[in-house]
Amino acid sequence: MxxxxxxxxxxxxxxxxxxxxxxxxxxxxxxxxxxxxxxxxxxxxxxxxxxxxxxxxxxxxxxxxxxxxxxxxxxxxxxxxxxxxxxxxxxxxxxxxxxxxxxxxxxxxxxxxxxxxxxxxxxxxxxxxxxxxxxxxxxxxxxxxxxxxxxxxxxxxxxxxxxxxxxxxxxxxxxxxxxxxxxxxxPTAWRQVMDWLAGLAADPALGPVARLAALVQRARCGPDEIGEDVVPAAVGLLRETAHAIPARRIAPAPSRPAVPTNGVAPQIVAAFEDLDRHTRVYAPTTALLRTFHKALGARVSERTAVLAEQLRSPDPGSRLDAVRMSGELMRTWRGDHTRLLLLVTDQLTTADQEVAAEAAAVLESCHPIAAPAREALAAHTDAQRAAYGPNVWGAPQALLRRSHQEAVRALARLGDARAPGSLRPPGRDRASPGLDFACQVCPL
Structure with missing residues (x-):
């Protein structure tokens, strides 16, 4: 040896x-x-x-x-x-x-x-x-x-x-x-692989996940050969895949040693937490679907159709990853994103606080076009204050706290007069510590 x-x-x-x-x-x-x-x-x-x-x-x-x-x-x-x-x-x-x-x-x-x-x-x-x-x-x-x-x-x-x-x-x-x-x-392998992948994508005995993989990887190999039937076929296979893979609760983030935050600006702490979240993948098909979106490129309407199906998944992890991909599409490509924006907005009402928080974060990051989400965001924050009290911004439950804070920030970005209701709870003369960012972006 x-x-x-x-x-x-x-x-x-x-x-x-x-x-x-x-x-x-x-x-x-x-x-x-x-x-x-x-x-x-x-x-x-x-x-x-x-x-x-x-x-x-x-x-x-x-x-x-x-x-x-x-x-x-x-x-x-x-x-x-x-x-x-x-x-x-x-x-x-x-x-x-x-x-x-x-x-x-x-x-x-x-x-x-x-x-x-x-x-x-x-x-x-x-x-x-x-x-x-x-x-x-x-x-x-x-x-x-x-x-x-x-x-x-x-x-x-x-x-x-x-x-x-x-x-x-x-x-x-x-x-x-x-x-x-x-x-x-x-190049000598290209034609035989393309033909093999086409056969796999059409083979009903193979199972929807492998067929979807074959369809996506064929699109990756030949983006110029993506025909009008490819996206409808992918949407159908996504629907079958949702039934083939059991829905599971989102696994908690792996525990890490506590990092001292004394003297560190809350925005810096939040930025590192956000980076940690975005390195996680929540569904087994996420990398595959990212490959598909990359192959589709500027086909915004077709990508929206795929994301719409992803956002309908019964699996919360799949929806969370889809919310992120939706934000990337809306921030990267011009077009009418109203349909996709409203589909992301629908995720605010999910029982899973992590998905709701991610949806609110996407709406905040897409605030120039997020006006159609205004009432839903306000309803979301009102419902949380009604259920958890006026100090929900600082709730001890991390997922609830983030879900509420992201929604309030999104409202603040829209200049909505209802945002300060969470920033300054009753009986307080000033915003709670750590709200600098939200106060800065709210013009009220």
Whole structure:
């Protein structure tokens, strides 16, 4: 194991935080029987050697040893190692090359070209890992078939084989995505993949999620071939998908150590909380639907039709992600967004405070066109004050508090005279602490 590891002058290379001399110890720690030690090593590798997706010379130099770990059944967390290999390769492709294939120069120098070249030399190993007995290893390896295996026929054959063998939604979504990645990377694979995806999208025996994935990934591969029937078909499959995937309550955010906020402006604290929320994905089909919206591009009316169906989902997490996507569309593309705006407004009445808060936040961010939502926002804030009292702005329940605050801010953005009712509860001469932003945006 690790022949030649110590023949490399790691100390002469640098990662995000200086000398890379620690890399051998990190690689050995990934084989440790102690789960805590493995987790610490993997976290350090991502934090320093693969910092925020960066690919440095020591990142590329460690790839042969990561492959050894991935191939060794004695490695405890092989799936995590395979996922790391794929991440390094994907980031190398995304960051290291221009659209014409020319290498991008970064400072400090990075190993993108070396990493991609090495991973493509070893691309056939992803075909073996995609057949591994461990389902987590298979799931992690599948993207490598699209990214690194240069034998188009073999890669397509393995992907077809795996789609038949795998039943899980996550696996099938990755297999179809890898097929599209293969088609976009290798022109020789494009036609066979497009035909395969068309067949999958039309196969009623496959199930609505996989059929929707095939339809979306085909649109990704050929946006110029998106016909008038594509969006209606997607809407129908979305409707079927809503019944195929059981609705679940939105999972609470993972607990994190409390961060001292003394002396920190409330707007800064809120900004970091907002960033944390927006890194979460709440539904298994969200990434797929984002791909579809990207493929549709400027087709605003068709994207609105898709979002309308997303917003009707019985699953609150799917609706929450759809509310965010709706805000992105309205802020990015010009057009008549009244229908979409009202669909987002309807989410204010949901029983799920997190969805209602997100809807209010979108209405606030889209305030130049949000006038049709004025009465609904006022009704929402009035209902909350009636149910929870005049001090609901500072309610101890975090979701209720955010839902109310976002709605009041949205009203304030519209210059509505009803907004100050929450800003200055009865018996108070001035706004409560932390309301500076709302007071500033309200012209009343």
């Amino acid at each position: 690790f022949d030649g590891l110590h023949d490399i002058d790691w100390a002469s290379m640098e990662h995000a935080y200086g000398s890379a001399e620690e890399v051998p110890a990190l690689l050995w720690a990934l084989r440790s029987p102690d789960a805590g030690e493995r987790h610490k090593a993997l976290d350090r590798y991502y934090g320093a050697v693969h910092h925020q997706g960066s690919v440095y010379p020591p990142t590329a130099a460690s790839l042969p040893f990561l492959f050894e770990l991935a191939a060794d059944d004695a490695t405890p967390d092989r799936a995590a190692v395979v996922a790391l290999l794929v991440s390094v390769g994907r980031e190398s492709l995304d960051r290291g090359f221009e659209d014409d294939g020319a290498e991008v120069e970064y400072y400090p120098p990075m190993g993108c070209a070396q990493a991609v070249a090495f991973l493509r030399e070893r691309g056939a190993e992803f075909a073996e890992l995609a057949r591994d007995p461990d389902p987590d290893v298979r799931l992690a390896a599948v993207p490598g078939l699209g990214l690194f295996l240069d034998d188009a026929d073999r890669a397509a054959a393995v992907l077809r084989e795996r789609l038949v063998a795998e039943c899980g939604i996550a696996a099938r979504l990755r297999i179809v995505e890898a097929a599209a990645t293969l088609a976009l990377r290798l």
